[in-house]
Amino acid sequence: MTTPWPAAGQPFIRNVHPAYTSVNARMTLDSPPQPPSTVTQTAASKIQWPQAVRDYVSRAFMATNTISGISNQEVSSKLKAVITTAAENNTMDTIDWYKCPLPQEIIRAERDKSHFNEDSVHSDNSVSSKKRKSSDTGITTGAPVPPWRQRAGLADRMDFVKEDDRKEKKQKKIQEIRSNAGISKSQDLEKRRNRFESSLAPSPYASNFRDDDDVLVATSGPVIGTNQSLEKAYFRLTAPPKPETVRPLEVLKKSIDLVITKWKSQHNYTYVCDQFKSIRQDLTVQHIKNEFTVRVYEAHARIALEKGDLDKAHGAVKHALEVRSALAKGNYHKFFKLYEDSPNMGGYLMDMFVDRERLAALAIITKAYKPDVKVSFLTSELAFPDDQQCAQFLCEQGGEAFLEDREDGPRFLSGKATAVFEAARQTAFAVVDIKGQI
Incomplete structure (x- = not known):
């Protein structure tokens, strides 16, 4: 029988246990760390990217x-x-x-x-981009009076004037006119520069060859197309385009080759127009502006002209054809109307030869209108901004002696200026060969 106490002669061994539970002292004011969860969490599945x-x-x-x-x-x-x-x-x-x-x-x-x-x-849109013909009421009272309109007093006319004095006065008038012309030219250059700046206002898309929905989409970010179809019907966009409905550039290059091939074999103009509009739409929504874009528009314009559909051709192309027709027929009246109504920046191209055509028109007017014509009539016919610039152009071409001031306004003695402006026309139209010989 065992007893709860040790037997005699055996040492008493006591199991000493502290009367408290030891804990780790907190060194900060943060919440104590949570014990690790016994539940093992499964790692998230890793995404497999292509x-x-x-x-x-x-x-x-x-x-x-x-x-x-x-x-x-x-x-x-x-x-x-x-x-x-x-x-x-x-x-x-x-x-x-x-x-x-x-x-x-x-x-x-x-x-x-x-x-x-x-x-x-920030571009200046307040400056007009076109020249406008002036009204036929003549020069306003607030404008500076040109030297050839200034009349001498009665006492001066009654005095005897020597021949040398007349020549001296005439030379002074010519110098004053030329100085005024120089000032006017600098003003014209300033106006042209302002007009060029205003022409850079947002109009990056042509009106006749682009659709309204394309212009609206072009204001948003570019879309990266993924469609691989060579043929796709055109539909007007009513919502932002999706990548799966837009063809990338490489597919569009193959598509235009297919459309041109079918045009040569089938001549289905309705099908061709539909495909070209679809190609242009895909180019627009992807903001593609390179040589291929030019090729697409040129190909569409050529097919439209071949079909005789001028309404589908670009407005600038139609205007250029009308200008060429007016020059071939010698219809200066129509030519200067087209010059005033030139679309976009076409007026800058016509500025390169408009003075030459003005000389040709004056050579005709001096033969057809006798003995004289109003300067305001020439301003309207030759598309000058005002009578002052018209008179300065006549003086620069040697016509200062044929300007005369009258009660009903300044007049140009056209009947006496035939030889002068015919010679000026021949000089302007002189052909220069490669060696520089006329």
Whole structure:
């Protein structure tokens, strides 16, 4: 029988336990760490990206594709946005990632577009871009009186004037006219510069060859097309375009070759117009502006002219054909009307030869209108901004002796100026060969 106490002669061993529970002392005021959970958490499944996407990410961070001014942080943010958009639209496997623009290229395109919009907003739109003919009421009272309109007093006319004094006065008049002409030329250059600046107002799309929905889409960001169809019917956009409905540049190049081939074999003009409008729409929504874009518009214009459909041709092309017809027929009246109504920046092209055509018109007027005509009539017929500039042009061409001031306004003695302006016309139309000989 065992007893709860030790037997005699055996040492008593006591199990000593402290009367408290030891804990770790807190060194901070933060909440104590939570004990580790006994439940093991399963690791999140890793997303398997396609190899094309991995290669796209690698190319985005290659040193050879680095663009100055664009940081790696910006590239990472844009790369994340592109891949996230593709994943949400379920187009990860349909996008051609090897032809997809890199993130830094997309950032540069967005910056270029923002700079263009800022320049367009700050451009001066208040300056008129076209010359306008003046009214037939003559020179206003507030305008400076030209020297050839100033009349001598009665006492001066009654005095005897020597021949030398007459020549001296005539030379002074010519010098004054030329000095005024120089001032007017500098003013005209300033007006032309302002007109050129105002012409840069936002109108990057032609009115006749572009559609309203294309212009609206062009104000948003570019779309990266993934459609591989060579033929696609044209539909007016009522919502932002989707990448799967837009064809990329490489597909569009094959598409235009197919359309031109079918035009040569079938001559189906309705089909051709529909396909060209669809191609132009895909170019617009992707913001593609290069030599291929020019080729598309030129091909469409050629087919429209071949079909005789001038309404489909660009407005500038139609205007150029009318200008050429007016020059071939010698119809200066129609030519200067077209000059005043030239579309876009066509007036700058016509400025290169408008003075030559004015001399040709004056050579005809001096033979047809006798003995004289009003200067205001010449201002209207030759598309001058006002009578002052018309008179200065006549003086520059040697016609200062044929200007006469009358009660009903200044007149040009056209009957006496035939020889002068015929010689000026021949000089203006002289042909210079390669050696510089006339």
